[in-house]
Amino acid sequence: MQEADILIHNCTILPMNGKDAIIENGLIATKKDKILYVGRETKAPKTKAAITIDGRGKVATPGLINCHTHLPMTLFRGIAEDQPLTTWLTQTIWPLEAKLTPNDIYQGALLGCLENIKNGTTTFADMYFHEEKIAKAVEKAGLRAVLAPGIIEAENREKGERMLKESVEFAQKYNGYADGRVTAQLGPHAVYTCSPQLLTQTREEASKLGIGMHIHVAESKQMAKLVKKRYGLTEIELLESINFLKSNVLAAHCIYLTEKEMRIMAKQNVKVSYNPTANMKIASGTPKIKTLIDLGITVGIGTDGPASNNNLDMFKEMKTAALLQKIRYMNPTVLQAQQVLEMATTDGAKSLGLEKTVGSLEVGKKADIILIDFRKPHLTPVHDPYANIVYSARGSDVDTVIVDGKLLMEGRKVKTLDEEEVMQKAQQTASELLTR
Numbered sequence: 001m002q003e004a005d006i007l008i009h010n011c012t013i014l015p016m017n018g019k020d021a022i023i024e025n026g027l028i029a030t031k032k033d034k035i036l037y038v039g040r041e042t043k044a045p046k047t048k049a050a051i052t053i054d055g056r057g058k059v060a061t062p063g064l065i066n067c068h069t070h071l072p073m074t075l076f077r078g079i080a081e082d083q084p085l086t087t088w089l090t091q092t093i094w095p096l097e098a099k100l101t102p103n104d105i106y107q108g109a110l111l112g113c114l115e116n117i118k119n120g121t122t123t124f125a126d127m128y129f130h131e132e133k134i135a136k137a138v139e140k141a142g143l144r145a146v147l148a149p150g151i152i153e154a155e156n157r158e159k160g161e162r163m164l165k166e167s168v169e170f171a172q173k174y175n176g177y178a179d180g181r182v183t184a185q186l187g188p189h190a191v192y193t194c195s196p197q198l199l200t201q202t203r204e205e206a207s208k209l210g211i212g213m214h215i216h217v218a219e220s221k222q223m224a225k226l227v228k229k230r231y232g233l234t235e236i237e238l239l240e241s242i243n244f245l246k247s248n249v250l251a252a253h254c255i256y257l258t259e260k261e262m263r264i265m266a267k268q269n270v271k272v273s274y275n276p277t278a279n280m281k282i283a284s285g286t287p288k289i290k291t292l293i294d295l296g297i298t299v300g301i302g303t304d305g306p307a308s309n310n311n312l313d314m315f316k317e318m319k320t321a322a323l324l325q326k327i328r329y330m331n332p333t334v335l336q337a338q339q340v341l342e343m344a345t346t347d348g349a350k351s352l353g354l355e356k357t358v359g360s361l362e363v364g365k366k367a368d369i370i371l372i373d374f375r376k377p378h379l380t381p382v383h384d385p386y387a388n389i390v391y392s393a394r395g396s397d398v399d400t401v402i403v404d405g406k407l408l409m410e411g412r413k414v415k416t417l418d419e420e421e422v423m424q425k426a427q428q429t430a431s432e433l434l435t436r
């Protein structure tokens with residue numbers, strides 16, 4: 001008799017491991033933080049466990065991975081709507097961000113963590129200020145995250161260098177934090193907000209630390225033009241000229257890229273986060289994701305900050321991701337359902353350098369698992385579970401969430417956070433912020 005900690009019986013399993021097809025009447029066993037068994041129930045060795053979950057009518061997938069967000073911006077949800085990017089940033093977001101205290105950031109991050117659990121997102125990549133507070137929220141919530149303190153120089157060398165120094169200190173302290181669920185990256189905000197000198201220094205520090213970097217690339221036409229005018233190079237050309245680009249660089253957005261830039265990114269194995277809702281909402285533009293994928297570039301999906309989305313629901317993001325690309329190429333065969341779920345799981349893990357740890361349901365990988373309850377009118381009938389997940393499901397269909405072998409939510413009840421308290425404190429924090 002094999003001993004496990006959690007057993008999920010009788011579920012449909014989408015392992016997302018690139019080999020196995022859909023497993024019906026499946027069994028998943030977890031032991032400590034890892035997956036012990038995944039496969040047909042009838043072929044499983046006899047196993048007992050302290051916790052057993054009835055998986056009938058439910059579909060198990062790897063936890064979803066959000067490749068680009070600014071989690072504490074949950075506090076700014078709905079605060080400034082339907083404005084151009086520069087107005088939105090300069091008149092509302094930046095003045096409010098200047099008033100944020102570390103505790104505000106903690107409350108906003110807890111709200112974001114709660115929203116992630118309730119929507120089946122088990123890992124997210126974040127760039128913001130006071131990432132140590134976000135690390136604490138992640139620890140409490142039980143989630144997994146890749147955290148990059150944002151570095152913004154904005155023509156102030158001293159400020160840029162100080163932010164870089166603080167980011168290095170953050171990485172030294174928090175890479176591997178919360179039983180390894182937190183990993184650190186450096187987060188130079190963008191080419192238009194950081195000088196080539198600072199970007200070079202950041203690359204050197206990241207290489208010394210052996211960690212990745214998260215940066216906004218070619219998000220806006222205006223900024224792409226500004227960079228070209230200032231340096232005579234496009235954003236990716238500039239990054240390539242200072243040897244910034246490596247396989248552990250995650251580039252968010254990537255809308256205004258030339259063919260040459262795409263080829264450079266493919267050569268250097270740069271990863272991309274595609275954030276369709278935010279791109280549409282701010283009318284930034286539409287990246288050519290199919291072209292990037294055809295060049296062999298790994299693309300994950302992100303929600304971006306909840307102020308420009310306005311939520312963290314990766315199910316909505318998957319659907320939007322597919323639909324927007326179909327329109328971009330005027331071709332309904334572009335980004336098919338299974339491929340989109342791969343982008344939100346396996347490719348997301350690759351984008352964050354976590355492919356050995358998470359992103360698929362395989363023996364020996366971390367037990368980051370979600371169960372989606374298909375016993376709903378909008379998920380009936382089931383011909384193709386991938387299509388149901390990408391085109392019909394919502395975050396609220398997620399019934400159970402396991403991260404690192406721990407149950408974070410069961411029957412939609414979150415076990416690690418007091419849901420009422422988190423929402424009430426976030427509301428209070430957001431209201432107070434406006435009166436400061």
Ligand SMILES: [Zn+2]
Nearest residue numbers: 216252304305
């Ligand atoms: Zn962003």
